[in-house]
Amino acid sequence: MNGVLLEICCGSADDVIEAEKGGANRVELNSNLFQGGLTPSIGALRVARRHTSLPIMAMVRPRAGGFCYTDIEFEAAREDAYQLLENGADGLVFGFLHEDGTVDRERTKELVRIAGGKPCVFHRALDVVPDWKRALDTLIDLGVTRVLTSGQQSDVFFALDTIAEMIQYADGAIEILPGAGITLENVQKVVAATGCSQVHLARHKTLPDVSVQNNRSIYYGGALYPPEDRFDVTDRDYVAAVRGRLG
Numbered sequence: 083m084n085g086v087l088l089e090i091c092c093g094s095a096d097d098v099i100e101a102e103k104g105g106a107n108r109v110e111l112n113s114n115l116f117q118g119g120l121t122p123s124i125g126a127l128r129v130a131r132r133h134t135s136l137p138i139m140a141m142v143r144p145r146a147g148g149f150c151y152t153d154i155e156f157e158a159a160r161e162d163a164y165q166l167l168e169n170g171a172d173g174l175v176f177g178f179l180h181e182d183g184t185v186d187r188e189r190t191k192e193l194v195r196i197a198g199g200k201p202c203v204f205h206r207a208l209d210v211v212p213d214w215k216r217a218l219d220t221l222i223d224l225g226v227t228r229v230l231t232s233g234q235q236s237d238v239f240f241a242l243d244t245i246a247e248m249i250q251y252a253d254g255a256i257e258i259l260p261g262a263g264i265t266l267e268n269v270q271k272v273v274a275a276t277g278c279s280q281v282h283l284a285r286h287k288t289l290p291d292v293s294v295q296n297n298r299s300i301y302y303g304g305a306l307y308p309p310e311d312r313f314d315v316t317d318r319d320y321v322a323a324v325r326g327r328l329g
Contacts, residue, residue, distance in 0.1 A: 085279070085329075086273055086279060086281065086328045086329070087108060087279065087281075088105070088106050088108075088283075088325055088328060089108045089109065089259065089280060089283075090104075090109050090110070090282075090283065090285075090316060090321055091109075091110050091112065091261070091282060091284035092109045092110065092111050092112065092130075092284075092316060093111075093113060093115040095125075095126045095129040095130040095133070096315050097111075097286075098130035098133075098136065098316075099130065099133050100315060100316040100317070100321070101136065101316050102134045102135070103321075104319065104320070104321025104325065105321060105326075106136060106321055106325070107136070107137075108137045108138075109136050109137070109139065110140075110175055110203075110230075110282070111126065111130060111138050111139065112141040116308075117146035117147075119141050119205075120144070120146060121140075121142055121159075121162045121166075122140060122141060122166075124165055127140060127166060127171060130170075131169070131170035138170065138172050139171070139172060139173045139174070139201065139203060140171035140175065141175045141176070141205075142159050142162050142163050142166065142174050142175065142176040143159075143175075143176065143177075143205075144156075144159045144162070148179075149178060149210075150178075150180060151178070151189075156178075156189060159193075160193075160196065163193055163196045167196070171200075172200060173197065173201030173202060174193060174196070174197050174200070174201075174203070175202075175203040175205050175230070176190075176193050176202070176203070176204065176205065177204050177205045177206070178207070179207050179210070179211070183210055183212050184211060184212065184213075184217070185204075185211065185217050185220045187220055187224065190204065190220075190224055190226065191224050194224055194225050194226060201228070202225070202227050203226070203227060203228050203229065203230055203259070204226050204228075204229045204230070206230055206232060208229050208230070208231045209231055209232050209233070209234045209235075210234075214234060214248065215251060218248070218251060218252060222252070227256070227257060228258065229248075229256060229258060230282055231261070232260070232261060233248065233260070236262070237262055237263030238261065238262050238263050238264055239268055239271075239272065242275040245260050245272075245275075245276040245278065246275065246277060249276060249277055249278060257279075257280070259281070259282050260272060260276060260282065262282075264281050264282070264283040266320065266323050266327060269283075269324055269327055269328065270327055270328075273328070281328075284316075285316065285317045285320040285321065285324075286314035286315060286316055287314065287320075288313070288314055289312065289313055290312055291310075291312060292311065294310045294311050295311065298310075298311070
């Protein structure tokens with residue numbers, strides 16, 4: 083297990099700081115983790131950069147709900163990418179697909195160009211492509227650094243054979259980063275079964291916010307009615323425990 087890199091999925095500057103304290107090697111910074119992670123604010127990135135030395139991979143995802151964006155959404159994504167890099171991001175995380183689920187070569191190429199040699203990650207949009215081998219070939223050809231994937235299953239643990247096959251197929255031409263469903267209890271088995279050299283996970287603890295206690299009937303989150311008297315932050319102790327399992 084020695085040498086396995088631990089990347090933590092973060093949704094705020096506080097998350098990044100706590101991840102570093104727990105022993106993470108790298109973070110992916112997002113907003114709105116509830117919907118799988120969207121583009122973070124520049125403020126969150128700048129503060130995270132100011133308080134940590136971790137490599138910060140910044141998400142470029144203009145909205146939830148698929149990966150085939152309108153021209154205006156892609157224009158916004160391009161602008162976000164420039165701003166994220168100018169404000170301290172060490173690399174970009176993104177995924178662009180056509181309506182048929184295949185990799186959008188031109189849009190992916192454009193983000194790689196904007197990154198200017200910094201690492202580029204094609205995220206779990208890979209998990210809905212019709213042919214992952216063809217997708218990897220395209221991403222390798224475009225110079226993408228790595229892919230974040232659950233092996234086209236809802237949980238990496240159900241796709242260990244596929245992850246191992248991806249790593250073998252890539253043969254070092256592109257990095258394979260398993261993510262989704264990795265826990266303290268299964269991380270060693272995931273690494274052993276797949277031969278991966280890095281893992282991606284998120285783990286949060288819930289903290290109270292009593293500022294809303296005067297009116298518990300008010301909700302700000304739409305139809306889902308999420309509780310307003312609490313919030314989540316990366317659990318540094320859990321991160322440290324995973325880091326310990328990885329050696």
